[in-house]
Amino acid sequence: MITVLRMLNRGRSRPERVRAWLVGAGAGVAAFLVCTAVSLADFRDEGGSLTGLALALLALPVAGLVHQANRLATATRERRLAALRLAGAAPGDVRRLGALEGGWLALTGSLAGSVVYALTHLPGPLAPVPFVVVLMTAGGVVSGARAGRDVIASPLGVTRRPRVRGPRVRDLLLALTGVALLVAGLTLKGGFPIGGKYGTAVAMAAGMVLLLFGLTMAATWLIRACAARIGRRARSPETLLAARLVESDPRAWARALSVVGLTVFFGAGSGAQQAGTGYWHAHALIDVALLLAMLTSAAALVVHQAEELIDLRRSFAALAAAGVPERSLGRVLVRQAAIAALPVCAVAAAAGVGVVVFSVLDIYQARWLVWALTRAVAMTGIGVLTAMLVALAARPLLRGALRLETLRAGR
Amino acid sequence: MLEARGLSKSFGRARALDGVSVEIAPGEVVAVTGPSGAGKSTLLHCLAGVLRPESGEVVLDGRRIDTLGEAELTALRRQSFGIVFQFGELVPELSAVENVALPLLFNRHGRGEAMAAAAEWLERLEVADCADQRIGELSGGQRQRVAVARALVTGPRVVFADEPTGALDTLGGEQVMTAMLGAARAGGAAVVLVTHDNRVAAYADREITLRDGAVLAGVNP
Structure with a gap:
């Protein structure tokens, strides 16, 4: 599988190279920002904790950009998927290749970002680095595997599943679940039944994320x-x-x-x-x-x-x-x-x-x-x-x- | 009325037109025929002001149009010409009546007036019942009739049709041709028709055959 990936990488078109560069660079910037935010979160004074928050906020749009960048070069990728199927790859192989490629780009990008973080924060805390690299790589794997999910690649060609263009009820349900978690976290004030002493914080953070996406x-x-x-x-x-x-x-x-x-x-x-x-x-x-x-x-x-x-x-x-x-x-x-x-x-x-x-x-x-x-x-x-x-x-x-x-x- | 004199046009090394001269009279229906790569569509696009020839001239009512600036040429295409493409090329997000009203709206007519005129044209082309449907919900024949209505709604001097029945079956093609030529003649518009199909060419008053970018023959069918 890795040999096939290497061969494919050598023959990348220009849009594909731009996409790969954007995904890698985005993962690097996001890793740097998250590491820095985590290292600052321990400072309880006004400047430290809010700067940490600011950097964490900045990591979110960067992650969004990485996700959007993965959508670039769709046409080239579709042709490549069809050619792979024609060459005998099973649908699972095609998905695995996408996941491997996405994970590899995120891994190299986040490693580069972590190196920059380590060099600029010595002798600061390095504990968040492995956690952030694993998180970014996992994100890259999921994003890469999902990139081709709307494409049905058969040996005879590539077709697209009809895209959902309108609203869905489950989006509203996501927002409502988010509101419910936030309200629960706020009203129970530290007595959240799940998750021990961090239960309320985790519930409110999850509620916030669900509310935002919803x-x-x-x-x-x-x-x-x-x-x-x-x-x-x-x-x-x-x-x-x-x-x-x-x-x-x-x-x-x-x-x-x-x-x-x-x-x-x-x-x-x-x-x-x-x-x-x-x-x-x-x-x-x-x-x-x-x-x-x-x-x-x-x-x-x-x-x-x-x-x-x-x-x-x-x-x-x-x-x-x-x-x-x-x-x-x-x-x-x-x-x-x-x-x-x-x-x-x-x-x-x-x-x-x-x-x-x-x-x-x-x-x-x-x-x-x-x-x-x-x-x-x-x-x-x-x-x-x-x-x-x-x-x-x-x-x-x-x-x-x-x-x-x-x-x-x-x- | 519309005249091309010694038009030449190349795409890279390929010579698409090589000194072509044609003349279109008011209200005349002219079919441009020939094999693939003969330069039919290139001639149509040069006549319609969509492409600029490398040499030669295109004259409409005594006025050279190939030397006009882009803004003037765009306005001329919008006001004096109507274009029908092989696949209609309507805006799928708009309803049929909105598609037909669009050229009038771009000519700064009011919304009510444009919609009323569009509805009238859809009725004339016997697709009034599709007025509020989106393009994706229409059959190929219905789409082409809507495209014809869009081309004719501004009262153009010349209608250019590039393989207008190429994507239709025989019966659908006949219906579209009858509707298009009937409406164009009623409005006094000339029609320049590019086609591979002899049955479609037979609707024309005159046929111009191209081969390798040059006029092979001009006949009256």
């Missing part, structure tokens, strides 16, 4: 509803097209915006906490981390934008041939981003404020809400603006998609 994916419902409403009332063709495109595949947008949503969630939550506690210097560090997280989110959005243009290239090329100006199609991309990002960011910001306020409801003062809500609105604006700027930056990709060769290439 809310992000449940945003699919909201995105679709908003897009349908805008589409019905659209006066301009650009808005009509943008709304209908978002309405037809809200799940892809919810997934692509999940990292932006997470950043907005933490930004709004941090603002709500800041209003009550002060800690301006430490929160300034969190803000820097959030800014970097937003930039990382933008990179994840670029991957989505590139994927989407591949899907739309025939329709857009036909429209351009029929006389629709390129700038109008560019506006469609920007409006799509705005239509999808606004509900995601608004919900994420509201949830961020809600979680913090609810967790300290007994001491939270109404006057603090002014700053909390101002920050929430600002974070929503930054999230939407980021998505729109990425769409604007996709113009060169759009130009490539509008070439006449797209229409001459057949189906």
Whole structure:
């Protein structure tokens, strides 16, 4: 299996090399940030623990970027899977190869990140290093194995399972389970029945993760509803097209915006906490981390934008041939981003404020809400603006998609 | 009305058109035929202003269009030409009526006016009952009729159709051709038709045959 992997790696196409580099580099950066965050978590003063939190926050978007990067080069990978099946590989072999490749990239990346951490933190604590490397590698294995899950590779060719495009009830259930765990953790205050002295903390952390993923994916419902409403009332063709495109595949947008949503969630939550506690210097560090997280989110959005243009290239090329100006199609991309990002960011910001306020409801003062809500609105604006700027930056990709060769290439 | 004089165009080393001259009169239906690689689609794209020829000129109503700037050419294609592709190339995320209304909306007509005109064209092409359906829910023949409605809704001077029945069965192809030519003639539009199929070419007033990028013959079927 390793020999086959080596042979495949030697023949990688350029997009595949870019993907491998992004996955490895992302795993390295995430490993460095998590190690540093863990090492700082022991400091109980304002600066130490909140800096640790800031770095941990930054690791989340990087992990999101790694996941998005794994979706790159899908076409090349599909051709490779078909060729492997034609050469006699069983479906299990193909999955194992994907897992091995993903794990190897994550292992090398996280080892590199850990070396940088060790060199910059000597004689600091090295205990988190093995744990983080194992965690990253396991993530790489799972991500690699799942990368080809929608592809049915038979010796006669490759087909794709129909992708789920709309909302699913289980997304909502995830969010509700998250809320239940958070409420249980808060109301039982250290007396959580499972997990000993860390039970409450683990339950609340798990609740937070479930709530975040649930809310992000449940945003699919909201995105679709908003897009349908805008589409019905659209006066301009650009808005009509943008709304209908978002309405037809809200799940892809919810997934692509999940990292932006997470950043907005933490930004709004941090603002709500800041209003009550002060800690301006430490929160300034969190803000820097959030800014970097937003930039990382933008990179994840670029991957989505590139994927989407591949899907739309025939329709857009036909429209351009029929006389629709390129700038109008560019506006469609920007409006799509705005239509999808606004509900995601608004919900994420509201949830961020809600979680913090609810967790300290007994001491939270109404006057603090002014700053909390101002920050929430600002974070929503930054999230939407980021998505729109990425769409604007996709113009060169759009130009490539509008070439006449797209229409001459057949189906 | 539309005239090409000495058009030449290459793709890399392959010569797609080699000094082709054709003339299309108002309301005329012209079929461009020939084997694969003869340059049929390239000629159609040069005439429609989608491709620019390397030499020669394309003239519409006495005005050279191959030298127009990109913005002017795009506006000309939107306002004076209609294009029908082999696979329709409609926007699958829009309903049939929205697809047909799209060119009018891009020409800055109001939504209500555009939708009403689109619905009227769908009725004329006998696909009114599909108006609110998405493209994926339509049959191949219905899709092509919607594509024809989209090409004709702006009242173009010339309709360009690249293998419009290539993806349809014989009966579906006949229905689409009858509908397209009937509607185009009613609106006074000329039609330039690229086809491999002799039965489709027989609908034309005149046939131009290309081989290796040059006009082999021009006949009246």
